[in-house]
Amino acid sequence: MSYRDTASFGKRQEYSVIAQLLRRGFDVYMTLVDDQGIDCVVRLDEHRYLDVQIKARSTTAKHWNFFAAMSFKPRPNLYFIFYTEHNDSYWVMPSQEVAQLGVKNKSGKNAGKISLALPKSAQGAKVGRFAKYLNAFEQLNSYHL
Numbered sequence: 001m002s003y004r005d006t007a008s009f010g011k012r013q014e015y016s017v018i019a020q021l022l023r024r025g026f027d028v029y030m031t032l033v034d035d036q037g038i039d040c041v042v043r044l045d046e047h048r049y050l051d052v053q054i055k056a057r058s059t060t061a062k063h064w065n066f067f068a069a070m071s072f073k074p075r076p077n078l079y080f081i082f083y084t085e086h087n088d089s090y091w092v093m094p095s096q097e098v099a100q101l102g103v104k105n106k107s108g109k110n111a112g113k114i115s116l117a118l119p120k121s122a123q124g125a126k127v128g129r130f131a132k133y134l135n136a137f138e139q140l141n142s143y144h145l
Helices: 003-023 095-101 125-133 137-142
Strands: 027-030 040-043 049-057 066-070 078-084 089-094 114-117
Touching: 003 027, 003 040, 003 049, 003 078, 003 137, 049 066, 078 095, 089 095, 089 125, 089 137, 095 114, 095 125
Parallel strands: 049 078
Antiparallel strands: 027 040, 040 049, 066 114, 078 089
């Protein structure tokens, strides 16, 4: 993969996730700048809005299922959508559950940041903990004020 492909992979996947949301009937607003860790806002109705952070890993990534050093404050209206190109899967997760299932780095330059490893296969103990998030865009509708 060339540098140009690598550099644009994340942005292409953001648009791909947004297209998935639009196909499913969500009202999506894109942010101009990602300085708050928000790639888009999803309007569920006139009172409920979700901030969405999109993360993606390509098939060429050494650890295609691992999302490292994420810095965020878990809150009910922040969701993550993780995309793994290796198995063409979307994982839709509330930030509070990302914080629970992830590991908080204890030392080094990423101390205090969260890392999350998604299941590598369709079998095993880890799969059970993550099954409800796999391609579960409908989870976004479950957010309540």
